[in-house]
Amino acid sequence: MIQEFRLPDLGEGLTDAELVQWLVAEGDAVELNQTLAEVETAKAVVELPSPFAGAVQRLHAAAGETVEVGAPLVTFALAGGEAAAPPQDDSGSIADAAAESAPAAPSAAVDAIVSASEPEPEPAAARQATLVGYGAAGRSGARARRRPRRPGTMLPVPTSAPISTSGERPRSTPPVRHLARTLGVDLAQLAVDGRPVTRAEVESAAAAAAPGAALGADPRMRRHPIRGVRKHTAAAMVRSAFTAPHASTFVTIDVTESLHLLDALSRDRALDGHRIGVLSLTAKAVCLALGRTPLLGARWDEEAGEILEPTYVHLGIAVATDRGLVVPNVRDAHAMPLVDLADAIADIVSAARAGTVTPAQLTGGTFTITNVGVFGVDGGTPILNPGESGILALGAIRRQPWEHEGEIALRDVATLSLSFDHRVVDGAEAARFLTDVAGVLREPGRALLLR
The missing domain is CATH 2.40.50.100 (RNA polymerase II/Efflux pump adaptor protein, barrel-sandwich hybrid domain)
Structure with a gap:
């Protein structure tokens, strides 16, 4: 059978x-x-x-x-x-x-x-169901698509080009046919008297019809298929950028005391096996701040005409992988002590880089952190994860002259960049949230006051 x-x-x-x-x-x-x-x-x-x-x-x-x-x-x-x-x-x-x-x-x-x-x-x-389901009915005729994909339309060839009227299939080598499909050139419009169409003729036709298209024919040009995670991330970012009205605000702070705390924790034998870093401490500060300004974790529901405000934090962590950017989230991060939160972040980052995160871990987030400081970047204007109303970028920590207790001293300084959906959050709320996060990182003991 x-x-x-x-x-x-x-x-x-x-x-x-x-x-x-x-x-x-x-x-x-x-x-x-x-x-x-x-x-x-x-x-x-x-x-x-x-x-x-x-x-x-x-x-x-x-x-x-x-x-x-x-x-x-x-x-x-x-x-x-x-x-x-x-x-x-x-x-x-x-x-x-x-x-x-x-x-x-x-x-x-x-x-x-x-x-x-x-x-x-x-x-x-x-039909036999597997995994989540079996797919749409009536799709039995669908076949796997082979890359590179053929363009949907052919480029017009300049009218000065000779055209074959014999009705026979134009002759050319397989590489030339492949190039013509890639550039969208109709070989039938280039064939003359049964002579094979050359690569130069295809490139010339493509350049004349659409000058930019000839770039793909340059042998020095590297091709990177847009597919998988990168393809869908790009589509999601375009939807987010043109759906939610983004606004951004920034603050630069002295995080020297936070680094002193993290150094002390790293030398605590009771915490052997736990890696608590600046990202983990920032994540804890974000969870505390969201408790005071929960609209930063809300969603705009256009269809229902409502703003959905969660009473929890599913904290997304943006992770750069070989396949593209993914944002797995830590469920109920608001309820985790600092050590547990650090462990959970380490686990999802490792899973994301290994490609083993589940679809459930990649959906339902309420707020995202992106650590651009690991790339030596001071700050920026991050794009919201689709559906979310806030994203915080943690910039690089730099040792530089800074005012401290009325004098100039070398201190550890970082910039926090917050982007938010201005339909859900106004500027005052965004400023309060960012001030709360900055306050914890400037003076970690302030975390005791935010409960």
Whole structure:
């Protein structure tokens, strides 16, 4: 019996995922719930368990491809199975192979080839749910998208260019065809008397139609596909920047006393194994300040016409990873003592860099901290994590001359930068919040007064 496993709905409204790596190969025997592959969504790297026990007959996607929810991933041959569909070559689907090797055909013929190569939709009762769900019904025709993606439209070729009227498929080498697809150039408009189209002609046509497009043809240009975490983070930041009216405020403070406290804690044998740093102390100060100005942790609900004010703090920590920026959050950070909060932050930062944070840890945050000081940056205007009303940037700590007790002395100084949603928070509230955070970092003993 032949069974097909399709990419399930991984939750959070995600419509696709990037295949990171296969953990099985064609011909392997797998057991029920054995991990088949790792896929990366906008949220995290997720392991896909097998919904069947049997033999892997075919893998439908390659590492690095983006696969839509509901698209085929693996074909299994179960015990007592039937003959499998003919294998496809490495170039993609049967339809892709046919289209690449045959003359140009009418779109109806191509549609017939695609229909013949794809399985009929399964009845709803036959679907087997895995992970969060199985994906949208009626998507059985979806196939893995191969990168680089073909542009949706072709660039117009200057009217002075000779055009073939023979109706035959234009001749060119595979690299030239690939370049033409990348630059959006229609080879049929460049073919003359059956002669192969050259790379120079494609580059010239692209430059004439859209001068900026020719940059991609320069062999010195490095290409970085926009996908995975970076793709979705970029989309989220654009939504945030053009939805919430951002405002920012700053304060520069003397944090020498905080560093003295942290130094004393690091030498306390009772705290061996715990790493309490400036980020942890700042996180504690933020939790205390949010208790006094809770609107910095609120959300603007446009549809309901309400401001949602939480009575808790799910504290987001922005983490730079090889895959892009992620913001896991510490649940109920407001209820944690400093040592527990430091441990929780260390754990989620490690998980984020390893790609093992769960979707639950990446959603539901109420306020975010980003530590730009680790990069030697003094401050900035951070963009709000979508849905949140406040984000604090912790700048680099620098030893510099500073007024202290009526004299000039070398002190440890840092800048705090706060961005906030001006629909939810007005300037006075933002200033009170930032003053409270600064007060704790300037004089850690003030934390006793904020309860």
